[in-house]
Amino acid sequence: MKIAVIAALAAFTVFSSAPIAAQEIPNNLPPITKDQSHLPHVVLMSMGGTIASRASDRLNITNYGGKGIPRVDPQDWVHDMPELANVARITTEDMRPPATRTDSSDLFEDLRRVAKRLNELAKDPGVDGIVVTHGTNTMAEFAYYMDLTVDTDKPIVFVGSQRPWTGISGDGPLNLYNAVRVAASPMAGGKGVLQCMNQNINTARDVTKASAYRVQTFRGVDVGAIGFADPDKVVFYREPTRKHTTQSAFAGMDYATLPPVEVFYAYTDAPGYLIDAAVEHGVKGIVVDGTGAGSPTASETEAIKRAQAKGVVVVITARVHGGRVQETPRRTEAQLVNGDNLPPEKARLLLQLALTKTNDWREVKKYFDEY
The missing domain is CATH 3.40.50.40 (Rossmann fold)
Structure with a gap:
């Protein structure tokens, strides 16, 4: 009995101390599309956040990142999730703030440069949709600013995670996969900026973070989700009625400052x-x-x-x-x-x-x- 207990403890020690670099890619992947020419082009833009964070071990899902722990680059997502190749042609952009800053120190300059870049990408006829990853703390207001200032009918979908990319049962991979699916869906166009997490699709105007750590944190308090990224297909059940994007009086503007x-x-x-x-x-x-x-x-x-x-x-x-x-x-x-x-x-x-x-x-x- 003592030998068995010692062996189990030794195994746990090895497991818990082993460094975790990224999501494991299993060998039994679905067939990956070789000819992607018919697929929509989705730009995957990183603004960092928990979804772009690594931790010291898989059980660390709240105290991640920090000195000496590398962030997750946009190309890491594409590498770790080859299934994305069956949904869209992915190109990546890294718009993260400097590593010396944290998500809690968001600045207006971040809003400005991302809005400016999204307006540029929206004008590109070769771009069909955009996914923006962002920290969940300020994602809702960040997305709402884009909803008011980006002049496009193309889908723009914000996504993040409540657990780091390396965390056990991490919500990042499925959230990211579903966000790309939504951005690649023609039905997502013309609905303003959207947010997709935990399979729920909400408008940027209505979505609110309602829980500090639970994965079901984002919801539209009064109006609920407008659609869902179900396993078989992306479905929508209603349209936003408030002005946004192309209907907005502020769309396409590059504001250097705003009134305090x-x-x-x-x-x-x-x-x-x-x-x-x-x-x-x-x-x-x-x-x-x-x-x-x-x-x-x-x-x-x-x-x-x-x-x-x-x-x-x-x-x-x-x-x-x-x-x-x-x-x-x-x-x-x-x-x-x-x-x-x-x-x-x-x-x-x-x-x-x-x-x-x-x-x-x-x-x-x-x-x-x-x-």
Whole structure:
């Protein structure tokens, strides 16, 4: 009995300490298409994220990356997943921030350069669809900015993973495979920027990350998925109704900067002096993530009035992140823009873009009603 236990422990030690480089490619692959000339051309663009990360061992699915552990290059995905060759002709682009930065330090410059490149790729008649990998922390708002600023009807699909590429039961490979399938599908065109993970296809406008580590994290809180990447085929059941991509007033624009807008959270005794400080600092708009159906505190309300007196446009969202901020006589009288059902980080982006066109709160409201 003791010998068996020692042998088992030794085997586990060898297994857990062995370095894991990439996904194993089994020998029983399906036949790979040799003639790809008839397949759509999909550009696979990497913005990094967990899906582009390796860990020290297969059981490490939360503390990955770091010094001395190489990131996953776009070509590694193509190598590790030869099945992609049966779906599309893949070319890759590496648009990742420098390795010295983390996903939590996203900058507007990242939004700008990716939007600019996506607009360039969209004009290429040889490109049929684009897949963008991204970290899940800020994927939803990053994709929404592309939904507002990229001028194309071609499918653009954002994808990521909750577990590193080397993790046991990693969700990255299937997510990536399905995202390419969606981008290669003619049915995905004209629906704006999409996001596909865990087989669910959501619009960039509606999708929200709802869980820190679970693989079923992304969902459309109010409206649900518009389609699914099922094993047999990609299916869609409805169309987005809000303006996006080719319908957007901001499509195709290369914004070097955007008007400064800050977000404030409403909670018991939330003070208004933070709003005063932001106005003093020069913000042009603010978003208040209000309690319940979108209510600032009394102190925040007084600060909002002071801000509006200086020309600042104010948008109200609801911190419950479900249901619309509705139009009421009190909000209209207070000249507050209803953020509809957008979370504050997306409302901020739409407000920034709207402020490039107007600083009239009534006109800004029209953007929130239509987008």
